[in-house]
Structure formats: structure tokens, C-alpha cells
Amino acid sequence: MERELLLxxxxxxxxxxxxxxxxxxxxxxxSCTNLKKATAYYLLDKMxxxxxxxxxxxxxxxxxPPRRIYSLTEAGEAAFQKLLRENLSQLQPVxxxxxxxxxxxxxxxxxEARALLQQRYQAVTERLNHLEANAPKHEGAPQWVLEHHxxxxxxxxxxLTDLLTRLEGV
Amino acid sequence: MERELLLxxxxxxxxxxxxxxxxxxxxxxxSCTNLKKATAYYLLDKMxxxxxxxxxxxxxxxxxPPRRIYSLTEAGEAAFQKLLRENLSQLQPVxxxxxxxxxxxxxxxxxEARALLQQRYQAVTERLNHLEANAPKHEGAPQWVLEHHxxxxxxxxxxLTDLLTRLEGV
DNA sequence: GCCCATATGGTCAGTTTTGACTAGTCAATT
DNA sequence: AATTGACTAGTCAAAACTGACCATATGGGC
Numbered sequence: 580m581e582r583e584l585l586l587x588x589x590x591x592x593x594x595x596x597x598x599x600x601x602x603x604x605x606x607x608x609x610s611c612t613n614l615k616k617a618t619a620y621y622l623l624d625k626m627x628x629x630x631x632x633x634x635x636x637x638x639x640x641x642x643x644p645p646r647r648i649y650s651l652t653e654a655g656e657a658a659f660q661k662l663l664r665e666n667l668s669q670l671q672p673v674x675x676x677x678x679x680x681x682x683x684x685x686x687x688x689x690x691e692a693r694a695l696l697q698q699r700y701q702a703v704t705e706r707l708n709h710l711e712a713n714a715p716k717h718e719g720a721p722q723w724v725l726e727h728h729x730x731x732x733x734x735x736x737x738x739l740t741d742l743l744t745r746l747e748g749v
Numbered sequence: 750m751e752r753e754l755l756l757x758x759x760x761x762x763x764x765x766x767x768x769x770x771x772x773x774x775x776x777x778x779x780s781c782t783n784l785k786k787a788t789a790y791y792l793l794d795k796m797x798x799x800x801x802x803x804x805x806x807x808x809x810x811x812x813x814p815p816r817r818i819y820s821l822t823e824a825g826e827a828a829f830q831k832l833l834r835e836n837l838s839q840l841q842p843v844x845x846x847x848x849x850x851x852x853x854x855x856x857x858x859x860x861e862a863r864a865l866l867q868q869r870y871q872a873v874t875e876r877l878n879h880l881e882a883n884a885p886k887h888e889g890a891p892q893w894v895l896e897h898h899x900x901x902x903x904x905x906x907x908x909l910t911d912l913l914t915r916l917e918g919v
Numbered sequence: 920g921c922c923c924a925t926a927t928g929g930t931c932a933g934t935t936t937t938g939a940c941t942a943g944t945c946a947a948t949t
Numbered sequence: 950a951a952t953t954g955a956c957t958a959g960t961c962a963a964a965a966c967t968g969a970c971c972a973t974a975t976g977g978g979c
Contacts, residue, residue, distance in 0.1 A: 581846040588853045598958050611848045618936055620959070644943055644958045663857070666850035668868035670876055670905075673843060675897060676751040678781045680836035682891035683758045687833070698838035706840055721852035727845060727908060734904045735840075738897060768928045788966055790929070795965095814928045814973055 581671065582612055582622055583631075584662040587655055590632060594650040597623055607720035610728040623649055631655035684746075693746055700739045707732040751841065752782055752792055753801075754832040757825055760802060764820040767793055777890035780898040793819055801825035854916075863916055870909045877902040 585608065589600055601619040604612070614622075626632045632655050637648045651659070677699070684692050710729055755778065759770055771789040774782070784792075796802045802825050807818045821829070847869070854862050880899055 581849050585849045585852070588849070588856075591853075591856075596958075598956095602957090608849070608852065610843075610845055611852070612844050612846055613842070615937055616958090617938085617960080621935070621937095646958055663850055663853055664865060666847065667854075667862070667865035668872075669847075670869060670872040671845070671847035672783070673780075673845060673847075673901070674782050675780055675841070675843060675894075675901070676782055677836065677839075677841035677843075678891075678894045678897055679751050679755045679758070679778070680833055681893040681897065682755070682778065682781070683761075683833055684837075684893065686758075686761075687837075692837070695834060695837040699840060702838075702840040723851040723854065723912065724845075724848045727848055727851065730908060731843070731845070731904070734901070738900060742893065766928070768926095772927095785967055786928090787930080787968080791966070816928055 580662050581666060582614055582618075583626060584659065584666055585612065585614075586619070586622060586626070587631065587651065587659040587662070590649055590651045591656065591659060594648050596637070596646050596648055598646070600649070603719065608724060611724060626655065629654075629658075631658050681742075689746060693743060696739060696743055696746070700736065700743070703732055703735050703739065707736070750832055751836060752784055752788075753796060754829065754836055755782065755784075756789070756792060756796070757801065757821065757829040757832070760819055760821045761826070761829060764818050766807075766816050766818055768816070770819070773889065778894060781894060796825065799824075799828075801828050851912075859916060863913060866909060866913055866916070870906065870913070873902055873905050873909065877906070 585604060586600055589595065589603060597620050598616075600623075601614065601616045604614050604619070623632065623634075627634050627649075630652060632649050633652055634647045634649055637646050687695070707729060710725070710732070714725065755774060756770055759765065759773060767790050768786075770793075771784065771786045774784050774789070793802065793804075797804050797819075800822060802819050803822055804817045804819055807816050857865070877899065880895070880902070884895065
């Protein structure tokens with residue numbers, strides 16, 4: 580239900596279109612979840628059925644394609660409050676798909692393994708630099724989310740450094 | 750394709766049943782990916798179609814329910830080699846669904862926010878203790894995977910500690 | 920010898936997710 | 950005034966995933 584929590588939380592700040600909700604998540608919360616546009620609409624539909632949010636056609640200025648505006652109901656607010664507390668109080672699972680490769684490191688000779696991991700190190704560095712450079716632009720992004728993400732990338736760099744030195748000794 | 754890489758890598762160590770492959774992943778690689786049994790069979794089927802692996806009925810000792818044994822083909826070995834290098838050289842995305850709650854921390858009063866995050870801290874600690882306690886039992890687990898996971902949990906603890914002290918100042 | 924819990928091995932209908940698409944708007948070039 | 954590229958808004962058929970289920974086996978306690 581994390582993605583529902585996210586959509587509810589954003590709608591709580593004001594009525595919005597599916598398009599904008601997805602766009603915001605994609606721009607500023609990409610480190611939290613991977614939510615495609617079609618999935619966003621799917622989830623919104625489901626929440627309408629559950630009565631957590633309402634949908635009305637927006638035929639105000641029709642320069643734009645016809646669109647629906649979503650808004651939170653009271654049931655939705657209650658669901659948000661519940662989901663928020665659950666999310667904060669528990670440890671949410673995190674999956675390191677990059678560790679799958681590490682499980683098979685012994686397949687490669689040490690030199691190539693190091694070379695590949697150095698490429699990964701480079702990729703992490705670039706990611707971090709990019710985040711730092713664009714940090715001011717990301718005022719829309721919730722502060723803690725961005726900071727946690729950047730610290731995590733730093734953690735990954737130190738882990739990789741450590742791993743690389745240990746692989747040298749082999 | 751990370752899950753395919755994982756299945757291929759395990760099959761590379763020896764022919765195996767779908768059941769065992771899933772079981773191993775669930776026990777020792779749960780931090781890398783979330784792979785349900787039915788999904789494992791689905792992926793195995795697809796890889797058979799692609800010619801990466803072969804399936805033969807195992808009617809050897811029929812005490813057990815009928816079962817199929819999977820084995821790597823040459824095409825599968827080639828795919829494994831390619832996927833392994835891709836996985837190691839790139840930065841694989843990691844999603845922090847726990848950060849969604851952080852984005853809405855301002856909804857709660859500071860005291861409750863701290864209390865909830867302290868519960869999360871407790872949950873992380875328990876997770877870490879559990880891993881440490883069972884570490885010897887996890888000889889099957891690839892060394893780096895386990896170590897990365899434990900270090901990550903320690904990182905999370907320090908992040909939470911820092912966050913909590915900063916929330917006190919509010 | 921019987922019952923129950925757990926383990927083995929796998930299937931399938933239903934749910935969830937997504938790539939690719941439609942279709943119009945706006946602003947800047949050409 | 951036609952072309953291009955980027956943005957707005959949403960849809961749909963196909964692909965991927967999963968909860969719940971079936972069937973047998975094995976071991977232990979009573």
C-alpha cells in the first residue's frame with residue numbers, strides 16, 4: 580500500500596489530475612518507488628472504487644484534453660492516517676538487485692571483477708554529483724527523501740571502496 | 750533481468766528443480782529480490798522458451814511428486830555472462846518505500862513522529878540482531894550479499910539516529 | 920497404526936503492471 | 950503557415966505476477 584499512501588498524501592495537499600500526480604512522483608520521489616503512469620491511473624481507479632478518493636470531470640477550460648480531477652474523501656483521509664503510521668513505524672523492505680552480481684563474483688577473474696566494480700563506482704559517483712547539482716532545483720522534493728537518498732549513495736561508495744580493496748588481496 | 754541472472758547463476762552451479770531454486774533464493778537471497786514461487790516457475794518457463802535452459806522430467810525415484818529438472822544450455826551460459834557483467838558494472842536502482850512516510854512527516858506532531866520512528870529503529874535493530882544471530886547458519890548465503898545487507902541496516906540505524914536528534918530540535 | 924505438522928513439487932485463475940499508443944496544445948523554428 | 954519537439958492527458962491489449970490451492974511424503978508424538 581505504499582504507493583497508495585503516496586498518492587493519498589499528495590491529494591491531501593490539494594485536488595489534482597492523475598497526470599500531475601504521476602509527474603511529481605516521477606520527478607521528486609523516484610527514489611521511493613517506481614510508479615508508471617498507467618499504474619498510477621490503475622491505483623487511482625481502485626481507490627475511487629474503495630471510496631478513498633473522488634473523481635470529477637474537469638470541463639473548465641477545454642483547451643486541454645478532457646481530464647479528471649481527483650480529491651480525497653474522509654475515508655481516504657482515514658486511510659492515509661493509518662497507512663502513514665504503519666509506514667513510519669515499520670521497517671520497509673529494500674531490495675538490492677545489484678547484489679545478485681556480487682553473489683557470482685567468483686565466476687570472473689579478480690582483475691575483471693575489479694574493473695567492472697570500478698565502473699559501478701563511477702556510475703554511483705555520477706548519480707550523486709547529478710543529485711547534488713540539481714538539489715536546489717528540487718525544492719519540490721521532500722527534504723528527508725532527498726537527503727536519505729544522497730547519504731545512501733555515499734554509503735554505497737564507501738562499501739564499494741571497501742569491497743575493492745578487499746578484492747585486491749585475492 | 751536480474752532475477753533471470755540469479756536463476757541462471759544458480760543453475761550454473763548444478764542442475765536443479767524449480768522448488769529448490771526458489772527455496773534457496775528465499776532463504777539466502779531475500780535481500781536481493783522478492784521472488785515468489787509461482788513467479789520463479791514463470792521465469793523458468795520463459796527461459797526454456799528462449800533456449801537458455803532445458804527441462805527434463807525426472808522420473809527417477811518416484812517417491813516424490815513428479816518434477817522437472819532444469820539445466821543450463823550454452824545459450825544460457827552466454828546470457829549469464831552478459832547479464833553478470835551488466836549487473837556488476839551498473840548502478841542498479843534501489844527503492845526506499847520507507848521514505849514515503851518521511852515525505853509526510855509534517856502531518857504529525859513532532860512527539861508522535863519521533864515515537865513512530867523509534868519503533869522503526871527498534872524494528873531495524875531486531876532485524877540486524879536476527880541476521881547476526883543466524884549468520885553462521887547462512888553458510889549457503891553468498892558472503893558479500895549478507896555483509897552488504899548487514900552494513901546497510903547499520904547505515905539505516907545511524908540515519909534514523911541522526912533524523913531523531915534533528916527532529917528534537919523542532 | 921493414526922494424526923498432525925512440515926516439507927516437496929507444482930498449477931492456475933485472477934490481479935497487477937506496463938509498453939506502446941492516441942490525440943490534442945503550445946512555442947519556437949524555418 | 951508548415952514542421953518540429955516537448956508537454957498534457959489518458960487508454961488498452963498484452964505481459965508479468967501472485968494468492969490460494971492440490972497432491973504426496975516424511976517424521977514424530979501419542
